[in-house]
Amino acid sequence: MVASNPISTLANGNLLIFVKYTDASFTGQPSENPGSVQQIRYGETNGGLVVLSDTQTIEILAHFARERIxxxxxxxKAAGAFGEFEVLDDISDLTDAAFLTGVGKKTPILARISTVGGEKGSADTVRDVRGWATKFYTEEGIQDFVFNDLPVFFIRDPIKFPSMNRSHKRHPRTNIPENNMFWDFHVNNPEGIHALTHLFGQRGIPESVRHINGFSVHTYTLNKSDGSYVYVKWHFKPEDGVKTMDPERAARLAGTDPDYHVRDLFNSIEAGDHPTWIVSIQVMQPEEVKDAPIDIFDCTFTWPYEKYPLRRVGRLTLNRNPDNYFQDIEQACFSPSNMVPGIGPSADPVLQARMFSYPDARRSQLLPAAAQQTSQQGICSIHYVFSQLRPVSLSSRVQVPTHEIYDGQVTAFATQFNENKDYVQARQLWNIISAESREKKFIGNVLGTFKGLDPQLKSRVIEYLGLVDKEIKRQLEQG
Structure with a gap:
C-alpha cells in the first residue's frame, strides 16, 4: 500500500508502509502525527506516562515483539524467487496430474534454495548440501517438491535424521562447528559414503544457486485413475550448466560477502537474466523393481542412467523476485506430503518420515495465522468447507494409495551396512573424479576437516574413506 506524497513511514512487520495522514495501526484511524504517543505529560519536559488507551502505540510495539518466527x-539460510513451470513433453501416459499434461501448459511456482547446516546469518559459500524446495500452484492444489542438489542422502533409517543433522551443526558445549562430531557420526553410520563422496567433490560448493542440480533423492510414483503407476526419480538440470567454486575463493567470500548466493540470484533476476532448469524423470515399471540393480527405496543409491534414461518433462524458470522476503520466502513452508492427484510417495522410509516431519516443523515454527499466509495458499484455496453460497467442487480423483498393497508383520527394523553393495556407487564416483583429474581437490577438501580431529578418530576416517579406493587412504595418510 503506497500513498502519494507520503509524509511519514511506519514499519508494519517487515513490509515498509507509506502513509499520508493516517497511522499504521490495525484500526486504520487517521492520525495527524503517526509518530506521536498519548501521554500524561510531566511538566514542560519530554517525560510522561503512556496511557493504555493509546492503542496505536500498543499495537505497533506488540506486533514488533511477535513479528519474527x-x-x-x-x-x-536461503535464496528464493517466484517463477513458472512449462510442460515441454506431455507425460499423460504416466500420470493424470493436470499440471504435467499438455505441451505448453504453465504453472506458477515458488522456489527456496538453501544451505542445510548453517544458521540464518551464516555464509552461503560453504561446503554443504543445498535444499531445493519448489511449490507448484496447480489448479488441483499445492504440489511441493522438496529436493536436494546431491542425488543421494547420508542415511536411510529415518530415526537417524536428528542425530545426523546435529552432527553437522555446532557442538552443544563449545557452540562452534566440530569436525570430531561430524566424523564420529559418519564413520559409525557408514551408509553415507556415497553422499560424502559427492559432498567433498567439486560440487560441494556451487558457484551460484543458479547453477546447481536438483534431485528428488527419493523414489516417487506417478499414477493414473485407471490404477496404473510407475516409479520415478526427478531431476532438475540447469540449462546454463553446473558451475562450482574453488574452496579458497569460497572461504574468502564467506568473510567478505556471506550473502553472495542470495545476492547473485536476486541481482540476476532483477537484471532480466532468468535462470532455467530442465525437469526430467527416470522411470521404472513396477515389474522391474525385483530385478533392479539397486534398492529403489534406499535413498543412498542412484538409478543407473544407462538402464533408466532421463525423460524430459518441462522447464522451470525463476523470473520474479519477492516483494517481501520475510513474507514470501522466510514464511514459505514446504512438505513432501503436499501432492496433487497423479503424484504419490513410495515406500522409502526416509520419505515417509519427512512427510510427517516437515508439516510438524511448520506447525512448530509459524504463528497460527501464518499457515494461511499468501505463499502457502493454492490458487483454489478455500476458507471453510460445505459452503452453500460458494460450494467446493470435488475432484473426481482422490489421492489414495490404491496402487500398492502392504501385507506383513510390524517389526523393529534397522538397515545393515554391506560393504560390497554400499561402496559400489561411491567407487564409481571416485573413478569419475580421478578421470577428471580432481582427486587432489577431493583429498584437500577432506584434509580441511582434519583440523583438531582426535587422532584415533582420524585413523578411522582414513580407513573408512580408504575403502572407496586405496589411493584415497594413501594420500590422506601423507596429508
Whole structure:
C-alpha cells in the first residue's frame, strides 16, 4: 500500500508502509502525527506516562515483539524467487496430474534454495548440501517438491535424521562447528559414503544457486485413475550448466560477502537474466523393481542412467523476485506430503518420515495465522468447507494409495551396512573424479576437516574413506 506524497513511514512487520495522514495501526484511524504517543505529560519536559488507551502505540510495539518466527532447525539460510513451470513433453501416459499434461501448459511456482547446516546469518559459500524446495500452484492444489542438489542422502533409517543433522551443526558445549562430531557420526553410520563422496567433490560448493542440480533423492510414483503407476526419480538440470567454486575463493567470500548466493540470484533476476532448469524423470515399471540393480527405496543409491534414461518433462524458470522476503520466502513452508492427484510417495522410509516431519516443523515454527499466509495458499484455496453460497467442487480423483498393497508383520527394523553393495556407487564416483583429474581437490577438501580431529578418530576416517579406493587412504595418510 503506497500513498502519494507520503509524509511519514511506519514499519508494519517487515513490509515498509507509506502513509499520508493516517497511522499504521490495525484500526486504520487517521492520525495527524503517526509518530506521536498519548501521554500524561510531566511538566514542560519530554517525560510522561503512556496511557493504555493509546492503542496505536500498543499495537505497533506488540506486533514488533511477535513479528519474527523461530529459525528453521535446518535449511535456515536461503535464496528464493517466484517463477513458472512449462510442460515441454506431455507425460499423460504416466500420470493424470493436470499440471504435467499438455505441451505448453504453465504453472506458477515458488522456489527456496538453501544451505542445510548453517544458521540464518551464516555464509552461503560453504561446503554443504543445498535444499531445493519448489511449490507448484496447480489448479488441483499445492504440489511441493522438496529436493536436494546431491542425488543421494547420508542415511536411510529415518530415526537417524536428528542425530545426523546435529552432527553437522555446532557442538552443544563449545557452540562452534566440530569436525570430531561430524566424523564420529559418519564413520559409525557408514551408509553415507556415497553422499560424502559427492559432498567433498567439486560440487560441494556451487558457484551460484543458479547453477546447481536438483534431485528428488527419493523414489516417487506417478499414477493414473485407471490404477496404473510407475516409479520415478526427478531431476532438475540447469540449462546454463553446473558451475562450482574453488574452496579458497569460497572461504574468502564467506568473510567478505556471506550473502553472495542470495545476492547473485536476486541481482540476476532483477537484471532480466532468468535462470532455467530442465525437469526430467527416470522411470521404472513396477515389474522391474525385483530385478533392479539397486534398492529403489534406499535413498543412498542412484538409478543407473544407462538402464533408466532421463525423460524430459518441462522447464522451470525463476523470473520474479519477492516483494517481501520475510513474507514470501522466510514464511514459505514446504512438505513432501503436499501432492496433487497423479503424484504419490513410495515406500522409502526416509520419505515417509519427512512427510510427517516437515508439516510438524511448520506447525512448530509459524504463528497460527501464518499457515494461511499468501505463499502457502493454492490458487483454489478455500476458507471453510460445505459452503452453500460458494460450494467446493470435488475432484473426481482422490489421492489414495490404491496402487500398492502392504501385507506383513510390524517389526523393529534397522538397515545393515554391506560393504560390497554400499561402496559400489561411491567407487564409481571416485573413478569419475580421478578421470577428471580432481582427486587432489577431493583429498584437500577432506584434509580441511582434519583440523583438531582426535587422532584415533582420524585413523578411522582414513580407513573408512580408504575403502572407496586405496589411493584415497594413501594420500590422506601423507596429508
Amino acid at each position: 523461530p529459525e528453521r532447525s535446518v535449511h535456515a
